[in-house]
Amino acid sequence: MQSLSLTFLPSEFRTGPEAYLNHIRKAKEAVDIPIIASLNGATLGGWTEHAKQIAQAGADAIECNIYFIPTNTDVPGFEVEQTYIDILRAIKIAVHIPVAVELSLFFSNMANMAKHLDQTGANGLVLFNRFHQPDIDLEELELKPNILLSTPQALRLPLTWIGILYGRVKANLAATSGIHRAEDVIKTDFFE
Numbered sequence: 001m002q003s004l005s006l007t008f009l010p011s012e013f014r015t016g017p018e019a020y021l022n023h024i025r026k027a028k029e030a031v032d033i034p035i036i037a038s039l040n041g042a043t044l045g046g047w048t049e050h051a052k053q054i055a056q057a058g059a060d061a062i063e064c065n066i067y068f069i070p071t072n073t074d075v076p077g078f079e080v081e082q083t084y085i086d087i088l089r090a091i092k093i094a095v096h097i098p099v100a101v102e103l104s105l106f107f108s109n110m111a112n113m114a115k116h117l118d119q120t121g122a123n124g125l126v127l128f129n130r131f132h133q134p135d136i137d138l139e140e141l142e143l144k145p146n147i148l149l150s151t152p153q154a155l156r157l158p159l160t161w162i163g164i165l166y167g168r169v170k171a172n173l174a175a176t177s178g179i180h181r182a183e184d185v186i187k188t189d190f191f192e
Contacts, residue, residue: 017050021057028058038063038102044087051091051099061098061123064091068104069131077108084113085120092121100124102176104131105157111164118169125165126174127158154178159187166191 020039027035037059041047047064054062066087070080084101091099099121105128107113114125135146155178162173175188 017053021053024054024057024059034060036061036063036100038065040065040067041087042066042068044083044090047087048090048094051095055095055097059097061100062091062095063100063102063124063126064088065102065126065129066104067129067131081107081113081116085116088117088120088122098123100126100172100174102126102129104129110161111168114161114165114169114171118171122171124172124174125169126176127161128176130177150177150180152178152180152184155184155187159190162188162191 020037024035024037035058037054037057039047039050039054039062041050041064047066051062051064064087066084068080068083084103088099088101101117101122101124103110103113103117103125117125130149133146134143136142137144155175158175158177162175165173173191179185179188
């Protein structure tokens with residue numbers, strides 16, 4: 001099943017690490033604004049090494065998109081949460097640029113998880129990661145990628161959690177979906 005899962009993401013969205021690092025270098029040379037690199041990862045060692053390379057490529061900050069979907073029924077929730085904390089801690093040791101963590105909503109206590117990441121040194125919390133969810137083509141009887149990046153209604157959930165966490169964590173808070181109009185941008189800045 002793992003090799004099949006690689007096809008969930010269309011080829012135009014896939015790029016290798018070296019191409020991505022070159023993209024960061026070129027962006028850094030081309031503009032005078034901060035470059036925030038984002039990369040999906042799920043393992044401690046892989047994330048730490050990539051974070052070092054991203055910083056060396058010139059990124060001003062890293063969005064740590066921990067793409068970890070626990071499927072083992074024997075792994076308790078606290079171990080899943082500890083994986084996020086361990087990855088963040090290792091990245092913060094490896095690099096000296098700000099690190100934001102893009103969170104999944106699938107924690108038993110989102111507020112507690114945000115608090116622990118904040119205490120571990122997250123400079124920002126990005127709400128929320130959308131895991132790719134394939135569809136089934138009934139005509140071809142195949143799994144097909146179904147990328148739905150965002151809908152206007154998707155803003156409500158991050159806004160709810162930004163409101164809950166505002167003033168309770170030091171980390172900056174950001175919404176990652178549902179922003180389609182100027183009014184949506186204003187809403188995300190409401191708590192500042």
